[in-house]
Amino acid sequence: xxxxxxxxxxxxxxxxxxxxxxxxxxxxxxxxxxxxxxxxxxxxxxxxxxxxxxxxxxxxxxxxxxxxxxxxxxxxxxxxxxxxxxxxxxxxxxxxxxxxxxxxxxxxxxxxxxxxxxxxxxxxxxxxxxxxxxxxxxxxxxxxxxxxxxxxxxxxxxxxxxxxxxxxxxxxxxxxxxxxxxxxxxxxxxxxxxxxxxxxxxxxxxxxxxxxxxxxxxxxxxx
Amino acid sequence: xxxxxxxxxxxxxxxxxxxxxxxxxxxxxxxxxxxxxxxxxxxxxxxxxxxxxxxxxxxxxxxxxxxxxxxxxxxxxxxxxxxxxxxxxxxxxxxxxxxxxxxxxxxxxxxxxxxxxxxxxxxxxxxxxxxxxxxxxxxxxxxxxxxxxxxxxxxxxxxxxxxxxxxxxxxxxxxxxxxxxxxxxxxxxxxxxxxxxxxxxxxxxxxxxxxxxxxxxxxxxxxxxxxxxxxxxxxxxxxxxxxxxxxxxxxxxxxxxxxxxxxxxxxxxxxxxxxxxxxxxxxxxxxxxxxxxxxxxxxxxxxxxxxxxxxxxxxxxxxxxxxxxxxxxxxxxxxxxxxxxxxxxxxxxxxxxxxxxxxxxxxxxxxxxxxxxxxxxxxxxxxxxxxxxxxxxxxxxxxxxxxxxxxxxxxxxxxxxxxxxxxxxxxxxxxxxxxxxx
Numbered sequence: 001x002x003x004x005x006x007x008x009x010x011x012x013x014x015x016x017x018x019x020x021x022x023x024x025x026x027x028x029x030x031x032x033x034x035x036x037x038x039x040x041x042x043x044x045x046x047x048x049x050x051x052x053x054x055x056x057x058x059x060x061x062x063x064x065x066x067x068x069x070x071x072x073x074x075x076x077x078x079x080x081x082x083x084x085x086x087x088x089x090x091x092x093x094x095x096x097x098x099x100x101x102x103x104x105x106x107x108x109x110x111x112x113x114x115x116x117x118x119x120x121x122x123x124x125x126x127x128x129x130x131x132x133x134x135x136x137x138x139x140x141x142x143x144x145x146x147x148x149x150x151x152x153x154x155x156x157x158x159x160x161x162x163x164x165x166x167x168x169x170x171x172x173x174x175x176x177x178x179x180x181x182x183x184x185x186x187x188x189x190x191x192x193x194x195x196x197x198x199x200x201x202x203x204x205x206x207x208x209x210x211x212x213x214x215x216x217x218x219x220x221x222x223x
Numbered sequence: 224x225x226x227x228x229x230x231x232x233x234x235x236x237x238x239x240x241x242x243x244x245x246x247x248x249x250x251x252x253x254x255x256x257x258x259x260x261x262x263x264x265x266x267x268x269x270x271x272x273x274x275x276x277x278x279x280x281x282x283x284x285x286x287x288x289x290x291x292x293x294x295x296x297x298x299x300x301x302x303x304x305x306x307x308x309x310x311x312x313x314x315x316x317x318x319x320x321x322x323x324x325x326x327x328x329x330x331x332x333x334x335x336x337x338x339x340x341x342x343x344x345x346x347x348x349x350x351x352x353x354x355x356x357x358x359x360x361x362x363x364x365x366x367x368x369x370x371x372x373x374x375x376x377x378x379x380x381x382x383x384x385x386x387x388x389x390x391x392x393x394x395x396x397x398x399x400x401x402x403x404x405x406x407x408x409x410x411x412x413x414x415x416x417x418x419x420x421x422x423x424x425x426x427x428x429x430x431x432x433x434x435x436x437x438x439x440x441x442x443x444x445x446x447x448x449x450x451x452x453x454x455x456x457x458x459x460x461x462x463x464x465x466x467x468x469x470x471x472x473x474x475x476x477x478x479x480x481x482x483x484x485x486x487x488x489x490x491x492x493x494x495x496x497x498x499x500x501x502x503x504x505x506x507x508x509x510x511x512x513x514x515x516x517x518x519x520x521x522x523x524x525x526x527x528x529x530x531x532x533x534x535x536x537x538x539x540x541x542x543x544x545x546x547x548x549x550x551x552x553x554x555x556x557x558x559x560x561x562x563x564x565x566x567x568x569x570x571x572x573x574x575x576x577x578x579x580x581x582x583x584x585x586x587x588x589x590x591x592x593x594x595x596x597x598x599x600x601x602x603x604x605x606x607x608x609x610x611x612x613x614x615x616x617x618x619x620x621x622x623x624x625x626x627x628x629x630x631x632x633x634x635x636x637x638x639x640x641x642x643x644x645x646x647x648x649x650x651x652x653x654x655x656x657x658x659x660x661x
Contacts (some may be wrong), residue, residue, distance in 0.1 A: 023225065084327070096324035103328075184379040186332070192376035195325055 016048055018056040019202055022067055026058070026111045033114070035060055064115070065132030071108065072133040075101045078141070090148035091202040094168070097140075098175055098194045102187065105179065113180055134169060141165040145205070154205045164205060207220075273416035320357055323347045326372055333451035341449065342368070352398045355418065360459060370422070370449070378418035382411060409626040414500075417522040420455040426498075427457075427521040433496055441517045460517040462509025465644060475646075477514065482594065482647025484516045489638050493631075497532060501525040501630040503637030505644070525630040531557075535631065538580045539587045550577070558625050571615050572623070582606055583635070586651045594639065595646035 024046055028036055036042035039060070040050045057063040078100050079085050085096060105112065141164045148154030154164070174197065179190045204210075259539035321329075326347075330338045338345040342361040349357035356373035416422055424445045424654075431442030433610040441460065451459070485508070492523040500507075509517035527535075534556045537543045543550055551573065554560060559576050560569055582603060586592035642649060 033632075082327075082337070084337070088324070092322055092324050097324045099324055099328045184376060188375040189379055191325060191328070192374070195322060195375075198322075 015055070016046070016052050018066065019070075021053065021056055022063060025063055026067070026108065030110055030114065052195065061127075061129060064129035067108070067111075068132045069136070071101070071104050073137060074104050078104070090144045090151060090153050091198060093140075093144055093147075094202075095194065095198050098172070098198065099191070101172075102175070102179055102190060102194070104185075105176075116180060130173075137169060137172065138165045141168040144168075148202070148205070153202060155207050155211065157211075161205075165219050167201065171201060238609035269637070311390050315587070320349050320352070321372060321374060326359070329372055329375070329453055333454055334449075340372075342370075345370075356453075365645075368446070368449070369443070369459045371455040371457075373418065373420060373453040375453075378415065379416045381418065385631060396408065405626050409629050413523055413525070413630065416524070419451050419452060420450060423522050424450050424455060426524050430492070430496065430498065430500065430521060430524070431518070434488060434491060437484070437487055437491060438653070439480070439513045439515050440488055441511065443517070443519060460509050460511070460519065462517045464509065464510040465505035465641070467508040469644070473510075475648075478645045478647045479649070480514060481510060481516055482642050482645045482649050485638065485641060485645075486649045486651065488516075488518065489634065493634075494536075497527045497529075499525050499527065499631070499634055501634045503634055503641055506640060508641075523630070525627075525634070527631065528627060531625055531627040531631075535625075535628070537556055539584050541588065544577075544580065544584075557628070559623050561623065568615055571613065575610060575613070578606065586649070587641070590652065592651045593648045595648070597643070600639075600643060 025036075025042070028042060028045065036045075040055050042054050042060075043050045057066065075097065079093075079096060082096075085093065088096060145154055145161070145164045149156055151160075154161070171193075175190070175194055178193045179187060182190045182193075184190075327337050330336060330341065334341060338359070338361065342363045345361045346359050348359075350360050351358040355377045356371055359370045359372065361368045361370050375483065402522070412605070424447060427445050443458035443460050446456040447542055485503075489499065489503070500518070500521055500523070502520065504520075507518065507520040509519065511517055534553050537549075537553050543553060554573065554576055560572065564572065586594070
């Protein structure tokens, strides 16, 4: 049946973009329920040469990482396009980040829920593609926390405050997990979870009763 | 359950008890999530069971005021639904204020626009807490609006929360599960309705139009174009809440006037509309400078079925009360008796219900009634106390009374209370009095 030569099928007119590759990859995974066997086979479904893939990614893994990175960047772009964002407190900025992130994630829900079976498992954690945006997120979280310290929303504490960003990352993973398991309509439970989690964390990072306890304890010991 | 050697008495100890329970429940959640991380098979049922058990343990150790009500009710099944309703009103879902980003998100979800672009100004901080959300003040084209936004997840959690308390309620109240289910269904369906702002908008609109002829009542207009399932927009009404209003020392005349407005409003709904604003909570009324009364929040509305209406309001008819045969029939149809009652039990219950009917119907039996009379309310409480000491009632496990009675009784109790707070004397002539043969 195949009478054309392979060359005639190639879209030689334009180079394929990274986004096209990602979208096709996600579709492939969802339609087939598994990762493509090889880059060659995957590119074949696009009628493209394997080498074009390597112009953007060196493996499926790096592509998967880029999916997460793309979601993160899209979230930030959306956030910064909202006028009101700049006037928010650090707490509100973080809330806003989570809500926007979850909105963006919705477009990828099937993919995320599906791939989570093999890439978000705790035993596979170290090599999970989700870690791709950990560093940039930590930078973002750090900037929020510094802003919070300036505005007196967050209290500097020895050792602890240097690791707040990592705690926020863990919170982000909690939100993700909660959202993946959420069966409520419109993911309303996730909204509530975000609200409560962020309030709790900022209440803890702010001036709390713990500070007074530590202060009092120090006073007693020092006499 | 562990044996209890001493009764915690002081306020501090009581508070500690609650804190302990809080901590335990928190611990249950942590336990749940920790276990869940390793064992995905672990179900929520285990968590719920742990929670309700801890709540029950704590409650049963507290013999103080906290549990007094519940205990009284465990002995008086007829009063149960009332307390049950009060315990599980939407107030228990009161949550910390919604953050502004969440408000924005909610607006975007339903209108595709942020509140700033929908209104000229939109106050970022809530001006009032509503029972399951909060109210923001907004202005557009010089007009002031009150925008009520619901907390996310409330609707979802109603059913699961009620399921969570059920085993505890069954144990504490020593009531047949089937009977409890009947009341739970009624309460659950009302709570779920309260989370549907589209329904609230329709009903507010209907009832306020139908009651518009009662001079002195003010209803806000509602705006469907700015409302959705979780957002409800209405006119901003100025006015004082009951407490603030009383602090201004209004004259007796003004009190009577406001009280009469309340009375007429409820009487008209009960008898003409047969659909009633079933939440006479002080927060839902605004006393205004010009002597008018603002009515807000139609979240909880009870429609009264004819067969219940006819029997229930027969009890206001003096002829019916005087005639034992008709009265018996009426009680029967209102499910006050149980098929398993012995003749002796029937007799005891009959006497009690007669007394209750007489007592609660008292305001209707004269031209005017002075609700400032605290001795009347004391009598009601004493009667409640008396009921709780009757052995036959303690031992009976059946629920008594129709499910429709729950919200109607609650409405009257609420109304009586409001009028008592106001200290108003009311012309209690009623629209409705069902003849004996109806």
